[in-house]
Amino acid sequence: QDLIDQQALQGKRVFIRADLNVPQDDAGNITEDTRIRASVPAIRAAVAAGAKVMVTSHLGRPTEGEFKPEDSLAPVAKRLAELLGQPVELKQNWVDGAGLEGLQAGQVVLLENVRVNKGEKKNADELAQKMAALCDVYVNDAFGTAHRAEASTHGIAKFAPVACAGPLLAAELDALGKALGAPARPLLAIVAGSKVSSKLSILKALSEKVDGLIVGGGIANTFMKAVGLNIGKSLVENDLVDEAKAIIDIMAARGAEVPIPVDVVCAKEFSPTAAATIKDVADVADDDMILDIGPKTAQLLAAKIAAAGTVVWNGPVGVFEFDQFGEGTKTLALAIAGSKAYSIAGGGDTLAAIAKYDITDKIGYISTGGGAFLEFLEGKTLPAVEILTQRAAA
Numbered sequence: 001q002d003l004i005d006q007q008a009l010q011g012k013r014v015f016i017r018a019d020l021n022v023p024q025d026d027a028g029n030i031t032e033d034t035r036i037r038a039s040v041p042a043i044r045a046a047v048a049a050g051a052k053v054m055v056t057s058h059l060g061r062p063t064e065g066e067f068k069p070e071d072s073l074a075p076v077a078k079r080l081a082e083l084l085g086q087p088v089e090l091k092q093n094w095v096d097g098a099g100l101e102g103l104q105a106g107q108v109v110l111l112e113n114v115r116v117n118k119g120e121k122k123n124a125d126e127l128a129q130k131m132a133a134l135c136d137v138y139v140n141d142a143f144g145t146a147h148r149a150e151a152s153t154h155g156i157a158k159f160a161p162v163a164c165a166g167p168l169l170a171a172e173l174d175a176l177g178k179a180l181g182a183p184a185r186p187l188l189a190i191v192a193g194s195k196v197s198s199k200l201s202i203l204k205a206l207s208e209k210v211d212g213l214i215v216g217g218g219i220a221n222t223f224m225k226a227v228g229l230n231i232g233k234s235l236v237e238n239d240l241v242d243e244a245k246a247i248i249d250i251m252a253a254r255g256a257e258v259p260i261p262v263d264v265v266c267a268k269e270f271s272p273t274a275a276a277t278i279k280d281v282a283d284v285a286d287d288d289m290i291l292d293i294g295p296k297t298a299q300l301l302a303a304k305i306a307a308a309g310t311v312v313w314n315g316p317v318g319v320f321e322f323d324q325f326g327e328g329t330k331t332l333a334l335a336i337a338g339s340k341a342y343s344i345a346g347g348g349d350t351l352a353a354i355a356k357y358d359i360t361d362k363i364g365y366i367s368t369g370g371g372a373f374l375e376f377l378e379g380k381t382l383p384a385v386e387i388l389t390q391r392a393a394a
């Protein structure tokens with residue numbers, strides 16, 4: 001696809017679709033601003049080139065046509081202004097161009113939560129055409145939303161006079177493409193999280209590709225059950241035990257492996273103050289809940305990470321928010337940081353673990369994508385990227 005730096009932007013109206021969907025606490029404070037920081041280079045480039053800059057994003061999953069105060073990008077506008085070092089005015093009800101007539105070259109405005117508009121989710125042509133009419137150049141820099149075909153990520157790219165990719169989108173595709181296109185072997189994937197069901201397609205896709213598939217969290221429980229281990233009252237998806245077994249078999253037939261934990265950290269309840277007990281997997285009792293991998297398992301996995309050529313990481317292997325169940329994730333995080341392997345990581349919880357164990361600088365590439373990162377790993381076509389590629393080829 002075409003890139004923003006190939007465009008002449010002086011005096012042009014530039015519409016940048018970023019992914020500024022950041023986590024907030026109950027009081028509306030931004031708790032993690034990676035995505036806002038990652039959107040700055042595109043905006044700065046447009047400002048430096050003398051463009052009149054409009055930026056928009058979705059925030060959360062608001063009800064169409066019903067704007068509520070908690071849907072507002074106001075906290076994002078404030079943070080963006082701090083990062084850019086220039087004012088960023090937030091514009092409401094902007095779809096028909098109200099308040100955008102007098103934009104000056106070098107000025108930046110933020111257009112209120114794009115997902116509140118009727119037709120955004122459905123990728124309605126009517127909305128896409130209105131948004132396209134607001135600009136001379138459309139820039140998609142929202143990798144985190146590239147797996148969604150919505151009016152501001154897909155439809156607008158059909159109708160805008162010029163449509164191109166921003167630096168973040170380009171960098172993500174480049175880094176992830178390189179890591180998975182011709183990866184240095186062994187290629188190791190860590191896929192963890194609470195549910196197999198939410199990651200089944202990625203587990204299946206990776207089972208055909210990777211040399212080792214490390215599972216963790218609730219996902220690991222289902223795999224442990226699949227090999228006949230007692231997992232007590234741990235989180236499990238019984239209807240997916242057969243799928244887990246099939247993945248283990250596919251991997252084994254290829255000479256690849258899904259390492260099953262040899263020890264685990266258990267508790268009798270799920271709570272921040274629960275007492276943690278390390279047990280060999282054979283000793284798990286019926287009233288135990290597995291909340292982390294054990295130290296022997298963590299060391300075995302750390303050795304595999306040390307010997308890997310490429311590591312792809314999505315998901316913490318334990319309940320790392322509670323320190324007594326965070327040692328497994330910490331050990332793997334430090335192993336990734338210390339390994340010569342090229343590492344890529346993505347997903348909100350993974351980013352939080354990377355921040356907690358302070359290894360940001362030691363990861364080869366940290367993706368801003370959650371669902372988009374997973375779909376890319378799966379080898380799926382990202383609709384927002386596809387449309388830009390089609391435009392560039394036309």
Ligand code: 3PG
Nearest residue numbers: 019021060144145370371
């Ligand atoms: C994300 O947080 O993964 C992206 O911003 C996409 O959000 P969505 O799942 O609400 O479309």
